[in-house]
Amino acid sequence: MRVMVLIKATRDTEAGIMPDEKILTEMGSFNEELVKAGVLIGMEGLHPSAKGARVKFSGAKRTVTDGPSPKPRS
Amino acid sequence: MRFMMLMIPKGYETAAPGAMPDAKAVAAMMKYNESLQKAGVLLALDGLHPPSMGARVSFSGGKPKVTDGPFAEAKEVLGGYWMIQVKSKEEAIEWASRCPGGDNEVIEIRQVQELADFPADIQEVAGKFPELQAQQRKGA
Numbered sequence: 009m010r011v012m013v014l015i016k017a018t019r020d021t022e023a024g025i026m027p028d029e030k031i032l033t034e035m036g037s038f039n040e041e042l043v044k045a046g047v048l049i050g051m052e053g054l055h056p057s058a059k060g061a062r063v064k065f066s067g068a069k070r071t072v073t074d075g076p077s078p079k080p081r082s
Numbered sequence: 083m084r085f086m087m088l089m090i091p092k093g094y095e096t097a098a099p100g101a102m103p104d105a106k107a108v109a110a111m112m113k114y115n116e117s118l119q120k121a122g123v124l125l126a127l128d129g130l131h132p133p134s135m136g137a138r139v140s141f142s143g144g145k146p147k148v149t150d151g152p153f154a155e156a157k158e159v160l161g162g163y164w165m166i167q168v169k170s171k172e173e174a175i176e177w178a179s180r181c182p183g184g185d186n187e188v189i190e191i192r193q194v195q196e197l198a199d200f201p202a203d204i205q206e207v208a209g210k211f212p213e214l215q216a217q218q219r220k221g222a
Contacts, residue, residue: 012130013161026200029207036211043213050126051217052165053195054086060192061175065183072175077190078158 010049019058022076024056084125084167085174091161092186096152097132100215110182118166123177128160161187165194 012047020027027035042048054060064071094101103111118124133151140147153159163175168174171193197205197215208215 010128012128026204029158029203032204032207033210036207036214039214040211043217048217052084052086055193055195055199057190057192059171063170063175063178063181063183063189063191065181065187066185067187070179072179 022056022058024058083169083213084165084196085165085171086192086194087164087174087178087181088160088187088190088192089162089164089183090158090190092158092188094132094161095156095159097134099132099135101132101134107182107184109134114181115164117180118164118177123168124164125164125167127163130160133159158188 029071039048039051057075060075060077062073062075062077064073113129115124118127133153133156136151138149138151138153140149166174166177168177171191174191174193177190182187183189197208200208
C-alpha cells in the first residue's frame with residue numbers, strides 16, 4: 009500500500025522562514041534513510057500559501073481567492 | 083513550474099472508513115483528469131482514504147506521539163491531489179477552475195519548491211545528499 013505523509017504548515021513555513029542548517033541536515037539524513045530503505049516514492053516541499061490561491065465551486069460558478077489560506081489549525 | 087492542486091472536500095473530515103464518492107462524480111472527474119493528461123500538464127494524481135483510516139504523529143517535546151484518526155480538531159482535510167506542470171500560477175488557477183468540483187469542495191493551489199528556489203546556503207546542504215536529489219529528479 010502507498011501512504012502519503014503530510015507535514016502540516018507552521019507559522020515559520022507560512023512566513024517563508026528557512027530552517028537552519030542543523031535541521032536541514034537532520035531532515036536530509038532522515039529522508040536519505042527513507043530512500044535507502046526503498047520506501048520513498050516521492051517527496052516535495054510547497055511554497056507558503058501566501059503565494060497560492062483557492063478555487064471555490066458553487067454550481068457552475070468559480071470563486072478565486074488569493075492566499076494566504078485560512079490560518080493553520082491543529 | 084510545478085503546482086499541486088489540493089482537493090479539500092468539506093465533510094471528508096468526518097467520513098467513515100471506506101467512504102467513496104458516487105459513480106456520477108467519479109465519471110465527471112475522470113473526464114477532467116483525461117483533459118489534463120491530453121494537454122500534457124498532468125504529472126501525477128491520487129485520491130486519499132478518509133482521515134478515519136489514517137493517523138497523526140505529533141512531536142511535542144521531541145517525542146513522537148501517535149493518534150488514530152478521525153481527528154476531532156480538523157476543520158479541513160485533504161481528499162486528493164493533482165501535480166501539474168504549467169507556465170504560471172494563472173494557468174494553474176485556470177485548470178483548477180475547470181474541475182467539476184461540487185459545492186462542498188475547494189481546490190488549493192500551491193507551487194512546488196524546486197531546489198533553484200532556495201538560497202545558496204540551503205542548496206549547499208542539499209548537495210550533501212546526492213541520493214535525495216536523484217530521487218527528486220525522478221519525481222520532477
